[in-house]
Amino acid sequence: MTTSEPAPGTPVARNLKEGGTVEPVREILWGTAQGVRKYETPAEFPPDMRKLVVKLMVVQADTEFASIQQHRPWLDRAPTLEDRWIEARIVADESRHGLQACRILREFGEEGQEHIDELLAKREGEHKLDAFNMTFDRWSDVGAFTCFVDRVGVYQLRAFQECSFGPLARAMPLMLSEEQLHLNFGASVLRRMAQDGSKYYGSREEAQDAIRKWYPRALDMFGHSNSETSRRAIEFGLKRWTNEEARARYIEETRAIVANIGLELPPENFDRHIL
Numbered sequence: 001m002t003t004s005e006p007a008p009g010t011p012v013a014r015n016l017k018e019g020g021t022v023e024p025v026r027e028i029l030w031g032t033a034q035g036v037r038k039y040e041t042p043a044e045f046p047p048d049m050r051k052l053v054v055k056l057m058v059v060q061a062d063t064e065f066a067s068i069q070q071h072r073p074w075l076d077r078a079p080t081l082e083d084r085w086i087e088a089r090i091v092a093d094e095s096r097h098g099l100q101a102c103r104i105l106r107e108f109g110e111e112g113q114e115h116i117d118e119l120l121a122k123r124e125g126e127h128k129l130d131a132f133n134m135t136f137d138r139w140s141d142v143g144a145f146t147c148f149v150d151r152v153g154v155y156q157l158r159a160f161q162e163c164s165f166g167p168l169a170r171a172m173p174l175m176l177s178e179e180q181l182h183l184n185f186g187a188s189v190l191r192r193m194a195q196d197g198s199k200y201y202g203s204r205e206e207a208q209d210a211i212r213k214w215y216p217r218a219l220d221m222f223g224h225s226n227s228e229t230s231r232r233a234i235e236f237g238l239k240r241w242t243n244e245e246a247r248a249r250y251i252e253e254t255r256a257i258v259a260n261i262g263l264e265l266p267p268e269n270f271d272r273h274i275l
């Protein structure tokens, strides 16, 4: 990464025009094919890239559909009317994100459709990543999940921003703006518990417990350090940062957010499964 590159996890806006509009970028911005026109169909991919894009999109769609199942019980149990409305919005957004990832999978013909059929058949507990097989037992789980797990999702989406596959790159801006609402909501749920905790929202201790439950799973989501897949994703111009670069930046960001709310993060290596 050169010094002119954005820091891991920050939004990319090199093509920002006067008035704040963003011009679509036509050429590949990093990796071994830098400067070449972006790929518009899988038929144009270099060897081995197809498998990687399919894998990334299957994981992406799986997390979107899983989180709908996790949020569902809170649609009519969230503490306030406003919280219920936001829960409904989150479910609608995640559903649209799942659809968007599946539209990209459809570009892969029969193979893509087989993955879509499998994704739609998955029930609670059958998903790829641990964070998406855990349940929201208390309202504090909703707060910690949206604050920490959705935030990892945002890092993954920002890593795809302006990537080498045109249809994927163009899906990012709307998904990112919707995800921003989810993680702001998560932080506000935790803040309400920490600062004016009542039996209505849940206590400060409950918020702290939820952080210890979800934060290690969120850090795991970045994947293994020194991962071969993440190195290849950068070479193909698909992802912008390695797993460890993105995770380090995320730790810095979440440390500041949690301190501001007046709660504590567990140590980085606490309860981790993937290092």
Ligand SMILES: [Fe+2]
Residues within 6 Å of the ligand: 064, 093, 094, 097, 153, 179
């Ligand atoms: Fe999403």
Ligand SMILES: [Fe+2]
Residues within 6 Å of the ligand: 094, 150, 153, 179, 182
């Ligand atoms: Fe989300």
